[in-house]
Amino acid sequence: MVYGMRLLPAEEVAEVGEAPVVLKNGNAARVTMHILEGSREEIEAQLRQSIDAFFDFYPEI
Template structure:
């Protein structure tokens, strides 16, 4: 009787699309414009833009909290 090779389960692969830009002044945080994008498989989709105002330290803290919240939406990821 031969040895059994252990089954290796690979986690699903994803693509995270994002962009950042830091401008002086403030923009309307309640506005969430959508930008058309071409996805890795060639299809099209929309990317929601988020606006965060504050000092660089405040923006970084809010951005990191937003990233954590984003991944809480997708617990299977």
């Protein structure tokens, strides 16, 4: 699992794209970036939902 977070003022963000990832075998992949907005509680709920979805896709982990 690759996960990262960076806090930036919303009014300073012009565009969000994909982030490149290079795998040990030399292949390239991209990680989709997301913008989360709301109160602290709303953002925490969105993060928990994203993590839960990951484990739904990969229950063997």
